[in-house]
Amino acid sequence: MNMRAVLGAATALTAVGLTAAAQDxxxxxxxxxxxxxxxxxxxxxxxxxxxxxxxxxxxxxxxxxxxxxxxxxxxxxxxxxxxxxxxxxxxxxxxxxxxxxxxxxxxxxxxxxxxxxxxxxxxxxxxxxxxxxxxxxxSAMVMYRTDVAEQAGVEIPDEPTWSDIKAAAEAMHDPDNEVYGICLRGKPGWGENMGFITAMANSYGASWFDMEWQPQFDSEPWQAAMNDYLELMNNYGPPGASSNGFNENLALFQQGRCGMWIDATVAASFVTDPDDSTVADSVGYATFPSREGVDNRGNWLxxxxxxxxxxxxxxxxxxxxxxxxxxxxxxxxxxxxxxxxxxxxxxxxxxxxxxxxxxxAPFAEMTLKAMQAATPENPSVDEVPYTGGQFVAIPEFQGIGTAVGQTFSAALAGQMDAEQALQTAQQLTQREMQRAGYID
The missing domain is CATH 3.40.190.10 (Periplasmic binding protein-like II)
Known part of the structure; x- marks a missing residue:
């Protein structure tokens, strides 16, 4: 057999072997x-x-x-x-x-x-x-444009309150130049807007349920948190915010459209990526905010x-x-x-x-600090019968959290006010918890 024939036979056997391997x-x-x-x-x-x-x-x-x-x-x-x-x-x-x-x-x-x-x-x-x-x-933290903050004459503390955030959002808001004071999640979903809003509510001293599994949306901390959330987004947020989740806000921040963004710490590597982010060299970090007098920063894990x-x-x-x-x-x-x-x-x-x-990774220390500070076993300042941080660790939460998220997204879109949204959330959550047998 000549060399060409040998090579041809070897090639054929190799092809058969590869085909067999692919099939197996x-x-x-x-x-x-x-x-x-x-x-x-x-x-x-x-x-x-x-x-x-x-x-x-x-x-x-x-x-x-x-x-x-x-x-x-x-x-x-x-x-x-x-x-x-x-x-x-x-x-x-x-x-x-x-x-x-x-x-x-x-x-x-x-x-x-x-x-x-x-x-x-x-x-x-x-x-x-x-x-x-x-x-x-x-976990979660504040990411902000250091250049915009400097131009606006504001300093964001390492451990800000929500009042600090509101003042900074107002000062940094420049819609004429397509820079919005703050970007927050608005897209409905138990892991989208409700992940953020639940953490924010925790930092105001709120909880989803009391020890008897009664919903708490009619409480003062929830009312304060929802009013401030809507005020921040309606006054200083980007247009169409009720459709924005993690990915949409990431894109806005990378494009330089957000003065601040409060969200998952994992975003930090993407907002500082010079290949994708126009603001990679001007990003600062702070812990998740808290309400004055409340010892809870809403850190999730x-x-x-x-x-x-x-x-x-x-x-x-x-x-x-x-x-x-x-x-x-x-x-x-x-x-x-x-x-x-x-x-x-x-x-x-x-x-x-x-x-x-x-x-x-200039964000590494803040990320680890936020994760170590998270207390999912005690998500609220009040004693509660559940764990979870930015969610409630019960099987029914997927359905309840998504329904409440749709309600809160509708409020952000202007279809109802904060009081109506919280009343609806209270009623639907109470109904579903009754169906599930948690309460009579």
């Missing part, structure tokens, strides 16, 4: 959210498939509200549509208790579970067993995490992917590709001990 590959369907960190993970996933040629990845990337609806429906019905799900600290303990998630107690030794920040690890565990691996963790549903038929492959995407090696990969500033924050102790990260 396990396909993982991964449901994730359309934010910057998750999109970056998808872009870097060739690194995983090169290391694991027996696994192929299929991505379903969805807007936050849609993702929550799709994965909840799939896991509750045992649909098996997804092998890996992106879920949060709200879902993990509730779903694990229903045996809907596989335990992650068999991750490889080099994963180093003990390196996970204690608060995050605890939030994603039930009876000491981890049920989801954190991709990134966050959240992690977008990767979990493996019990309905998967690809357990081993799914756990391999989860371990890769939430590992220290993945953090190093991001740093190599995009710099340490872009490393997924808020999950590992080692990241905050890394001097390269500290030097590249």
């Amino acid at each position: 590959a396990t396909t993982l369907t991964i449901a994730t959210v359309n934010n910057g960190d998750m999109i970056r993970m998808q872009a870097l996933s060739d690194n995983f498939t090169e290391q694991n040629p027996d696994i192929a990845l299929e991505w379903v990337t969805l807007e936050e509200n849609v993702l929550r609806q799709r994965v909840t429906q799939d896991i509750a019905t045992g649909g098996g549509q997804f092998d890996v799900m992106t879920i949060g600290t709200y879902e993990v303990p509730i779903w694990a208790a229903q045996d809907w998630l596989l335990p992650l107690d068999d991750l490889p030794a080099d994963y180093d579970v003990d390196d996970l920040l204690p608060a995050i690890r605890s939030a994603l565990s039930v009876d000491g067993t981890l049920y989801a691996a954190p991709f990134y963790g966050e 959240w992690a977008w995490s990767l979990a493996v549903p019990s309905s998967t038929d690809a357990e081993d492959a799914a756990k391999r992917f989860v371990a890769w995407a939430t590992s220290k090696d993945y953090t190093t990969l991001v740093a190599q590709e995009e710099g340490w500033r872009a490393a997924p924050p808020g999950t590992r102790t080692s990241l905050y001990q890394n001097q390269e990260y500290q030097a590249a």
